[in-house]
Amino acid sequence: MNTSTPCKRYETALTAKIFGELNAGTERELNAHLGGCTACRNFLTEMEVVLGKLGAPQRPAMSEHFWESYWPRLTQRLEKEERVAPDSILARWREWLHEKWAAQPLAIPLARTAGVLALLVCGVIIGHYWWPQNNDTGRQITPTIPPAIPVAQTRAEQWLERSKILLLGVVNEELTVESKPDFSHQRLVSRNLLTEARTLDHELDPVMDRQMLQLMNHLELILLQIANLEAEHDLSAVELVRDGIARDGLLLKINIAELAQQNMAPKKAKRKSPEIL
Protein backbone atom coordinates (compact mmCIF):
# COMPACT_ATOMS: atom_id res chain seq x y z
CA MET A 1 0.00 0.00 0.00
CA ASN A 2 1.37 3.44 -0.93
CA THR A 3 2.25 6.18 1.51
CA SER A 4 2.53 9.89 0.70
CA THR A 5 6.13 10.89 0.07
CA PRO A 6 6.63 14.55 0.93
CA CYS A 7 8.95 16.86 -1.01
CA LYS A 8 12.58 16.39 0.00
CA ARG A 9 13.09 20.13 0.40
CA TYR A 10 10.41 20.39 3.09
CA GLU A 11 11.26 17.25 5.08
CA THR A 12 12.81 19.01 8.08
CA ALA A 13 10.26 21.84 8.01
CA LEU A 14 7.42 19.31 8.07
CA THR A 15 9.07 17.49 10.95
CA ALA A 16 9.46 20.74 12.90
CA LYS A 17 5.80 21.62 12.18
CA ILE A 18 4.58 18.22 13.38
CA PHE A 19 6.37 18.74 16.70
CA GLY A 20 5.39 22.40 16.98
CA GLU A 21 8.89 23.82 16.57
CA LEU A 22 8.64 25.72 13.32
CA ASN A 23 9.74 29.33 13.26
CA ALA A 24 7.39 31.93 11.82
CA GLY A 25 9.35 32.57 8.61
CA THR A 26 9.62 28.91 7.65
CA GLU A 27 6.00 28.35 8.61
CA ARG A 28 4.84 31.01 6.14
CA GLU A 29 6.93 29.41 3.38
CA LEU A 30 5.72 25.91 4.26
CA ASN A 31 2.08 26.98 4.38
CA ALA A 32 2.41 28.55 0.93
CA HIS A 33 3.88 25.26 -0.32
CA LEU A 34 1.20 23.16 1.36
CA GLY A 35 -1.45 25.09 -0.53
CA GLY A 36 -0.29 23.52 -3.78
CA CYS A 37 1.26 20.21 -2.71
CA THR A 38 -1.06 17.28 -2.03
CA ALA A 39 1.78 14.90 -1.09
CA CYS A 40 3.05 17.13 1.73
CA ARG A 41 -0.51 17.82 2.92
CA ASN A 42 -1.27 14.10 2.98
CA PHE A 43 1.96 13.42 4.84
CA LEU A 44 0.96 15.87 7.56
CA THR A 45 -2.49 14.30 7.85
CA GLU A 46 -1.06 10.79 8.02
CA MET A 47 1.45 11.80 10.66
CA GLU A 48 -1.30 13.35 12.77
CA VAL A 49 -3.08 10.00 12.60
CA VAL A 50 0.12 8.07 13.40
CA LEU A 51 1.02 10.18 16.43
CA GLY A 52 -2.60 10.19 17.58
CA LYS A 53 -2.79 6.41 17.37
CA LEU A 54 0.58 6.00 18.99
CA GLY A 55 -0.58 7.99 22.00
CA ALA A 56 1.36 8.39 25.20
CA PRO A 57 4.03 5.82 26.02
CA GLN A 58 2.74 2.82 27.92
CA ARG A 59 4.90 2.31 30.94
CA PRO A 60 4.56 -0.43 33.52
CA ALA A 61 2.75 0.66 36.66
CA MET A 62 5.44 -0.13 39.21
CA SER A 63 4.12 -0.80 42.70
CA GLU A 64 4.62 1.61 45.59
CA HIS A 65 6.82 -1.06 47.16
CA PHE A 66 9.08 -0.93 44.10
CA TRP A 67 9.56 2.82 44.49
CA GLU A 68 9.95 2.64 48.26
CA SER A 69 12.64 -0.02 47.99
CA TYR A 70 14.40 1.76 45.13
CA TRP A 71 16.64 3.78 47.47
CA PRO A 72 17.70 0.78 49.64
CA ARG A 73 18.51 -1.21 46.48
CA LEU A 74 20.52 1.68 45.10
CA THR A 75 22.50 2.21 48.31
CA GLN A 76 23.17 -1.54 48.46
CA ARG A 77 24.63 -1.38 44.97
CA LEU A 78 26.65 1.72 45.81
CA GLU A 79 28.12 0.08 48.91
CA LYS A 80 28.92 -3.08 46.97
CA GLU A 81 30.67 -1.14 44.23
CA GLU A 82 32.60 0.98 46.69
CA ARG A 83 33.83 -2.15 48.47
CA VAL A 84 35.21 -3.40 45.14
CA ALA A 85 36.59 -0.12 43.84
CA PRO A 86 40.26 0.27 44.79
CA ASP A 87 40.07 4.05 45.01
CA SER A 88 37.42 3.78 47.70
CA ILE A 89 39.71 1.49 49.71
CA LEU A 90 42.38 4.17 49.47
CA ALA A 91 39.83 6.82 50.42
CA ARG A 92 38.75 4.83 53.46
CA TRP A 93 42.34 4.28 54.47
CA ARG A 94 42.98 8.03 54.24
CA GLU A 95 39.81 8.69 56.19
CA TRP A 96 40.91 6.24 58.88
CA LEU A 97 44.34 7.91 59.07
CA HIS A 98 42.81 11.33 59.40
CA GLU A 99 40.38 10.18 62.10
CA LYS A 100 43.11 8.36 63.98
CA TRP A 101 45.68 11.12 63.92
CA ALA A 102 43.51 14.19 63.71
CA ALA A 103 44.35 15.04 67.31
CA GLN A 104 48.11 14.98 66.64
CA PRO A 105 49.05 17.68 64.12
CA LEU A 106 52.57 16.33 63.59
CA ALA A 107 51.50 12.74 63.01
CA ILE A 108 50.74 13.01 59.29
CA PRO A 109 53.96 14.84 58.25
CA LEU A 110 55.92 12.37 60.38
CA ALA A 111 54.16 9.41 58.73
CA ARG A 112 54.92 10.87 55.31
CA THR A 113 58.59 11.31 56.15
CA ALA A 114 58.73 7.76 57.49
CA GLY A 115 57.16 6.53 54.25
CA VAL A 116 59.75 8.35 52.14
CA LEU A 117 62.58 6.97 54.30
CA ALA A 118 61.21 3.43 54.01
CA LEU A 119 61.12 3.80 50.22
CA LEU A 120 64.72 5.04 50.21
CA VAL A 121 65.88 2.07 52.32
CA CYS A 122 64.07 -0.32 49.97
CA GLY A 123 65.78 1.37 47.01
CA VAL A 124 69.24 1.01 48.61
CA ILE A 125 68.67 -2.67 49.42
CA ILE A 126 67.41 -3.47 45.92
CA GLY A 127 70.28 -1.50 44.37
CA HIS A 128 72.83 -3.30 46.52
CA TYR A 129 71.76 -6.70 45.28
CA TRP A 130 70.85 -5.73 41.76
CA TRP A 131 73.51 -3.21 40.67
CA PRO A 132 76.68 -5.44 40.64
CA GLN A 133 75.04 -7.86 38.20
CA ASN A 134 74.09 -5.13 35.76
CA ASN A 135 77.35 -3.24 36.19
CA ASP A 136 79.43 -6.23 35.07
CA THR A 137 81.04 -4.67 31.99
CA GLY A 138 83.25 -7.68 31.30
CA ARG A 139 80.49 -10.19 30.81
CA GLN A 140 79.74 -11.41 27.36
CA ILE A 141 76.68 -9.93 25.80
CA THR A 142 74.60 -12.58 24.24
CA PRO A 143 72.38 -11.70 21.33
CA THR A 144 68.76 -11.64 22.25
CA ILE A 145 65.90 -12.13 19.89
CA PRO A 146 63.55 -9.17 19.98
CA PRO A 147 60.15 -10.20 21.24
CA ALA A 148 57.74 -10.87 18.45
CA ILE A 149 54.98 -8.33 18.01
CA PRO A 150 51.86 -10.02 19.40
CA VAL A 151 49.70 -11.61 16.75
CA ALA A 152 46.60 -9.79 18.02
CA GLN A 153 48.33 -6.43 17.60
CA THR A 154 49.29 -7.25 14.00
CA ARG A 155 45.75 -8.32 13.29
CA ALA A 156 44.44 -5.14 14.90
CA GLU A 157 46.68 -3.09 12.60
CA GLN A 158 45.37 -4.98 9.58
CA TRP A 159 41.82 -4.51 10.89
CA LEU A 160 42.46 -0.78 11.13
CA GLU A 161 43.78 -0.66 7.58
CA ARG A 162 40.74 -2.51 6.23
CA SER A 163 38.39 -0.23 8.18
CA LYS A 164 40.17 2.79 6.74
CA ILE A 165 39.72 1.53 3.19
CA LEU A 166 36.03 0.89 3.88
CA LEU A 167 35.51 4.38 5.35
CA LEU A 168 37.36 5.97 2.44
CA GLY A 169 35.03 4.10 0.09
CA VAL A 170 31.94 5.37 1.93
CA VAL A 171 33.27 8.93 2.12
CA ASN A 172 34.17 9.06 -1.57
CA GLU A 173 31.10 7.31 -3.02
CA GLU A 174 29.16 9.58 -5.35
CA LEU A 175 25.90 10.34 -3.60
CA THR A 176 23.12 11.25 -5.95
CA VAL A 177 19.82 9.58 -6.60
CA GLU A 178 20.85 9.16 -10.25
CA SER A 179 24.10 7.36 -9.35
CA LYS A 180 22.07 4.74 -7.43
CA PRO A 181 24.81 3.80 -5.00
CA ASP A 182 24.72 0.22 -3.80
CA PHE A 183 26.17 -0.43 -0.34
CA SER A 184 25.64 -4.17 -0.08
CA HIS A 185 29.39 -4.88 -0.32
CA GLN A 186 30.23 -2.27 2.33
CA ARG A 187 27.56 -3.76 4.60
CA LEU A 188 29.10 -7.20 4.24
CA VAL A 189 32.61 -5.92 4.92
CA SER A 190 31.34 -4.00 7.98
CA ARG A 191 29.75 -7.13 9.39
CA ASN A 192 32.98 -9.09 8.93
CA LEU A 193 34.95 -6.30 10.58
CA LEU A 194 32.51 -6.18 13.50
CA THR A 195 32.79 -9.91 14.02
CA GLU A 196 36.58 -9.70 13.95
CA ALA A 197 36.53 -6.72 16.33
CA ARG A 198 34.68 -8.79 18.91
CA THR A 199 37.51 -11.35 18.91
CA LEU A 200 40.18 -8.66 18.99
CA ASP A 201 38.45 -6.94 21.93
CA HIS A 202 39.23 -10.03 24.01
CA GLU A 203 42.70 -10.64 22.65
CA LEU A 204 44.19 -7.15 22.91
CA ASP A 205 45.77 -6.06 26.15
CA PRO A 206 43.46 -3.54 27.88
CA VAL A 207 46.45 -1.59 29.23
CA MET A 208 49.10 -1.85 26.50
CA ASP A 209 46.62 -1.54 23.64
CA ARG A 210 44.29 0.92 25.33
CA GLN A 211 44.49 3.50 22.54
CA MET A 212 43.93 0.91 19.85
CA LEU A 213 40.89 -0.43 21.74
CA GLN A 214 39.45 3.07 22.10
CA LEU A 215 39.84 3.73 18.39
CA MET A 216 38.29 0.36 17.61
CA ASN A 217 35.34 1.22 19.84
CA HIS A 218 34.74 4.46 17.93
CA LEU A 219 35.03 2.66 14.63
CA GLU A 220 32.66 -0.12 15.68
CA LEU A 221 29.84 2.42 16.08
CA ILE A 222 30.31 3.67 12.53
CA LEU A 223 30.71 0.13 11.21
CA LEU A 224 27.45 -0.82 12.88
CA GLN A 225 25.74 2.08 11.11
CA ILE A 226 27.22 0.98 7.78
CA ALA A 227 26.18 -2.62 8.42
CA ASN A 228 22.64 -1.37 9.02
CA LEU A 229 22.40 0.70 5.84
CA GLU A 230 19.64 -0.12 3.44
CA ALA A 231 21.05 -2.11 0.54
CA GLU A 232 20.33 0.63 -1.99
CA HIS A 233 19.83 4.36 -2.16
CA ASP A 234 19.94 4.98 1.60
CA LEU A 235 21.33 8.42 0.88
CA SER A 236 20.46 10.27 4.07
CA ALA A 237 21.73 7.40 6.21
CA VAL A 238 25.01 7.47 4.28
CA GLU A 239 25.22 11.21 4.86
CA LEU A 240 24.82 10.54 8.57
CA VAL A 241 27.59 7.96 8.50
CA ARG A 242 29.77 10.48 6.68
CA ASP A 243 28.91 13.12 9.29
CA GLY A 244 29.92 10.68 12.01
CA ILE A 245 33.24 9.91 10.30
CA ALA A 246 33.98 13.61 9.84
CA ARG A 247 32.76 14.66 13.30
CA ASP A 248 34.86 12.07 15.11
CA GLY A 249 37.84 12.67 12.78
CA LEU A 250 38.08 8.91 12.38
CA LEU A 251 40.26 8.87 9.26
CA LEU A 252 42.67 11.29 10.91
CA LYS A 253 42.74 9.18 14.08
CA ILE A 254 43.50 6.05 12.02
CA ASN A 255 46.32 7.88 10.22
CA ILE A 256 47.77 9.06 13.53
CA ALA A 257 47.55 5.54 14.97
CA GLU A 258 49.31 4.15 11.88
CA LEU A 259 52.02 6.81 12.09
CA ALA A 260 52.52 6.06 15.77
CA GLN A 261 52.89 2.37 14.99
CA GLN A 262 55.41 3.12 12.23
CA ASN A 263 57.40 5.29 14.64
CA MET A 264 57.31 2.64 17.33
CA ALA A 265 58.77 -0.05 15.03
CA PRO A 266 62.23 1.56 14.41
CA LYS A 267 62.46 2.61 18.07
CA LYS A 268 61.90 -0.96 19.17
CA ALA A 269 64.58 -2.15 16.76
CA LYS A 270 67.01 0.60 17.93
CA ARG A 271 66.47 -0.30 21.56
CA LYS A 272 67.39 -3.89 20.90
CA SER A 273 70.37 -3.25 18.61
CA PRO A 274 73.20 -2.77 21.22
CA GLU A 275 72.40 -6.12 22.75
CA ILE A 276 72.39 -7.82 19.38
CA LEU A 277 75.77 -6.33 18.51
Next chain:
Amino acid sequence: MANDERALIRRLQTGEASAFRELVENHKRALFNLAYDLLGNATDAEDISQDAFIKVHRSIGDFRGEAQLGSWMYRIVVNLCLNQRRKKALSEMELRDSFEESELHAATPASDHAADPEKSTEAEIMRQHLRRALDQLSPQQKTIFVLRHDDDLPLAEIGNMLKISEGTVKSQLFRALRKLQEALAFYKADLV
Protein backbone atom coordinates in the same frame (compact mmCIF):
# COMPACT_ATOMS: atom_id res chain seq x y z
CA MET B 1 19.61 27.18 36.56
CA ALA B 2 17.33 27.67 39.56
CA ASN B 3 18.79 28.65 42.92
CA ASP B 4 17.58 25.55 44.72
CA GLU B 5 19.13 23.35 42.01
CA ARG B 6 22.44 25.20 42.46
CA ALA B 7 22.17 24.68 46.19
CA LEU B 8 21.45 20.99 45.71
CA ILE B 9 24.51 20.63 43.46
CA ARG B 10 26.68 22.35 46.08
CA ARG B 11 25.37 20.01 48.77
CA LEU B 12 26.01 17.01 46.49
CA GLN B 13 29.54 18.19 45.79
CA THR B 14 30.29 18.44 49.48
CA GLY B 15 29.22 14.81 49.83
CA GLU B 16 26.02 15.41 51.83
CA ALA B 17 24.20 12.07 51.94
CA SER B 18 20.73 13.61 52.33
CA ALA B 19 21.31 15.65 49.14
CA PHE B 20 21.95 12.50 47.15
CA ARG B 21 18.82 10.90 48.53
CA GLU B 22 16.84 14.03 47.61
CA LEU B 23 18.21 13.85 44.07
CA VAL B 24 17.27 10.18 43.74
CA GLU B 25 13.77 10.71 45.10
CA ASN B 26 13.20 13.66 42.74
CA HIS B 27 14.45 11.99 39.59
CA LYS B 28 14.07 8.22 39.98
CA ARG B 29 10.75 8.00 38.16
CA ALA B 30 11.84 10.19 35.24
CA LEU B 31 15.09 8.29 34.72
CA PHE B 32 13.36 4.93 35.05
CA ASN B 33 10.66 5.97 32.55
CA LEU B 34 13.20 7.25 30.03
CA ALA B 35 15.22 4.03 30.27
CA TYR B 36 12.00 2.03 29.95
CA ASP B 37 10.93 4.00 26.86
CA LEU B 38 14.31 3.31 25.26
CA LEU B 39 14.76 -0.33 26.29
CA GLY B 40 11.20 -1.58 26.79
CA ASN B 41 12.13 -3.69 29.79
CA ALA B 42 11.49 -2.83 33.46
CA THR B 43 14.46 -4.79 34.86
CA ASP B 44 16.90 -3.16 32.43
CA ALA B 45 15.27 0.22 33.09
CA GLU B 46 15.85 -0.11 36.84
CA ASP B 47 19.46 -1.23 36.31
CA ILE B 48 20.20 1.61 33.92
CA SER B 49 18.54 4.27 36.07
CA GLN B 50 20.54 3.07 39.09
CA ASP B 51 23.74 2.95 37.02
CA ALA B 52 23.04 6.57 36.11
CA PHE B 53 22.63 7.59 39.76
CA ILE B 54 25.86 5.79 40.65
CA LYS B 55 27.62 7.63 37.85
CA VAL B 56 26.20 10.93 39.09
CA HIS B 57 27.33 10.11 42.63
CA ARG B 58 30.86 9.47 41.38
CA SER B 59 31.22 12.38 39.01
CA ILE B 60 29.20 15.14 40.63
CA GLY B 61 32.52 16.73 41.60
CA ASP B 62 33.27 17.26 37.90
CA PHE B 63 29.84 18.74 37.14
CA ARG B 64 30.39 22.40 36.23
CA GLY B 65 26.74 23.34 35.84
CA GLU B 66 26.99 24.09 32.11
CA ALA B 67 23.81 22.09 31.57
CA GLN B 68 20.86 21.59 33.89
CA LEU B 69 21.24 18.74 36.32
CA GLY B 70 18.22 16.97 34.84
CA SER B 71 19.58 17.24 31.27
CA TRP B 72 22.94 15.95 32.41
CA MET B 73 21.33 12.92 34.04
CA TYR B 74 19.12 12.36 30.96
CA ARG B 75 22.26 12.35 28.83
CA ILE B 76 23.84 9.77 31.13
CA VAL B 77 20.77 7.52 30.83
CA VAL B 78 20.64 7.91 27.04
CA ASN B 79 24.33 7.02 26.71
CA LEU B 80 23.96 4.03 29.01
CA CYS B 81 20.93 2.83 27.02
CA LEU B 82 22.73 3.29 23.69
CA ASN B 83 25.71 1.35 25.05
CA GLN B 84 23.44 -1.40 26.27
CA ARG B 85 21.70 -1.65 22.92
CA ARG B 86 25.01 -1.57 21.10
CA LYS B 87 26.41 -4.36 23.27
CA LYS B 88 23.29 -6.41 22.70
CA ALA B 89 23.41 -5.79 18.95
CA LEU B 90 27.05 -6.79 18.81
CA SER B 91 26.68 -9.86 20.96
CA GLU B 92 23.65 -11.16 19.15
CA MET B 93 24.70 -9.74 15.78
CA GLU B 94 21.18 -8.36 15.62
CA LEU B 95 21.78 -6.71 12.28
CA ARG B 96 19.54 -6.36 9.29
CA ASP B 97 19.09 -10.10 8.75
CA SER B 98 17.12 -10.49 11.94
CA PHE B 99 15.58 -7.06 11.36
CA GLU B 100 14.10 -8.19 8.07
CA GLU B 101 12.85 -11.31 9.76
CA SER B 102 11.13 -9.35 12.50
CA GLU B 103 9.76 -6.94 9.95
CA LEU B 104 8.05 -9.87 8.28
CA HIS B 105 6.78 -10.90 11.67
CA ALA B 106 5.55 -7.39 12.34
CA ALA B 107 3.61 -7.35 9.10
CA THR B 108 0.94 -9.51 10.72
CA PRO B 109 0.20 -7.47 13.80
CA ALA B 110 -3.22 -8.72 14.65
CA SER B 111 -2.37 -12.39 14.91
CA ASP B 112 -0.68 -12.50 18.33
CA HIS B 113 -3.07 -10.14 20.06
CA ALA B 114 -6.30 -11.45 18.66
CA ALA B 115 -6.27 -14.20 21.25
CA ASP B 116 -6.26 -11.68 24.11
CA PRO B 117 -9.81 -10.31 24.31
CA GLU B 118 -8.82 -7.29 26.43
CA LYS B 119 -6.31 -6.11 23.89
CA SER B 120 -8.12 -7.03 20.76
CA THR B 121 -9.67 -3.66 20.06
CA GLU B 122 -8.57 -2.27 16.75
CA ALA B 123 -7.07 0.87 18.27
CA GLU B 124 -5.01 -1.07 20.75
CA ILE B 125 -3.73 -3.44 18.07
CA MET B 126 -2.77 -0.50 15.88
CA ARG B 127 -1.03 1.21 18.79
CA GLN B 128 0.93 -1.94 19.58
CA HIS B 129 1.82 -2.29 15.92
CA LEU B 130 3.14 1.28 15.77
CA ARG B 131 5.05 0.85 19.03
CA ARG B 132 6.64 -2.27 17.59
CA ALA B 133 7.59 -0.30 14.51
CA LEU B 134 9.46 2.05 16.86
CA ASP B 135 11.61 -0.88 17.94
CA GLN B 136 12.68 -1.35 14.34
CA LEU B 137 14.24 2.12 14.19
CA SER B 138 17.98 2.53 14.55
CA PRO B 139 19.06 3.19 18.17
CA GLN B 140 19.66 6.87 17.41
CA GLN B 141 16.36 7.35 15.60
CA LYS B 142 14.44 5.67 18.40
CA THR B 143 16.25 7.70 21.04
CA ILE B 144 15.45 10.95 19.25
CA PHE B 145 11.83 9.99 18.71
CA VAL B 146 11.35 8.92 22.32
CA LEU B 147 13.01 12.05 23.69
CA ARG B 148 10.84 14.31 21.52
CA HIS B 149 7.52 12.51 21.45
CA ASP B 150 7.40 10.66 24.77
CA ASP B 151 9.54 12.93 26.94
CA ASP B 152 8.66 16.19 25.17
CA LEU B 153 12.21 17.54 25.03
CA PRO B 154 12.89 20.40 22.56
CA LEU B 155 14.81 19.49 19.39
CA ALA B 156 17.73 21.77 20.30
CA GLU B 157 18.12 20.14 23.71
CA ILE B 158 18.09 16.69 22.12
CA GLY B 159 20.84 17.86 19.76
CA ASN B 160 22.93 19.06 22.73
CA MET B 161 22.30 15.88 24.60
CA LEU B 162 23.38 13.63 21.74
CA LYS B 163 26.07 16.05 20.53
CA ILE B 164 24.58 16.34 17.04
CA SER B 165 23.21 19.34 15.14
CA GLU B 166 19.54 20.30 15.31
CA GLY B 167 19.38 19.64 11.55
CA THR B 168 20.52 16.06 12.09
CA VAL B 169 17.95 15.66 14.86
CA LYS B 170 15.22 16.79 12.44
CA SER B 171 16.36 14.56 9.59
CA GLN B 172 16.60 11.54 11.91
CA LEU B 173 13.18 12.34 13.30
CA PHE B 174 11.82 12.59 9.77
CA ARG B 175 13.19 9.13 8.95
CA ALA B 176 11.58 7.79 12.10
CA LEU B 177 8.25 9.34 11.09
CA ARG B 178 8.53 7.82 7.63
CA LYS B 179 8.99 4.37 9.14
CA LEU B 180 5.96 4.87 11.35
CA GLN B 181 4.04 6.08 8.33
CA GLU B 182 4.97 2.89 6.49
CA ALA B 183 3.83 0.87 9.50
CA LEU B 184 0.52 2.70 9.40
CA ALA B 185 0.08 1.92 5.70
CA PHE B 186 -1.06 -1.51 6.81
CA TYR B 187 -4.23 0.07 8.14
CA LYS B 188 -4.56 2.83 5.59
CA ALA B 189 -7.56 1.33 3.85
CA ASP B 190 -9.53 1.58 7.10
CA LEU B 191 -8.50 5.16 7.73
CA VAL B 192 -9.24 6.70 4.36
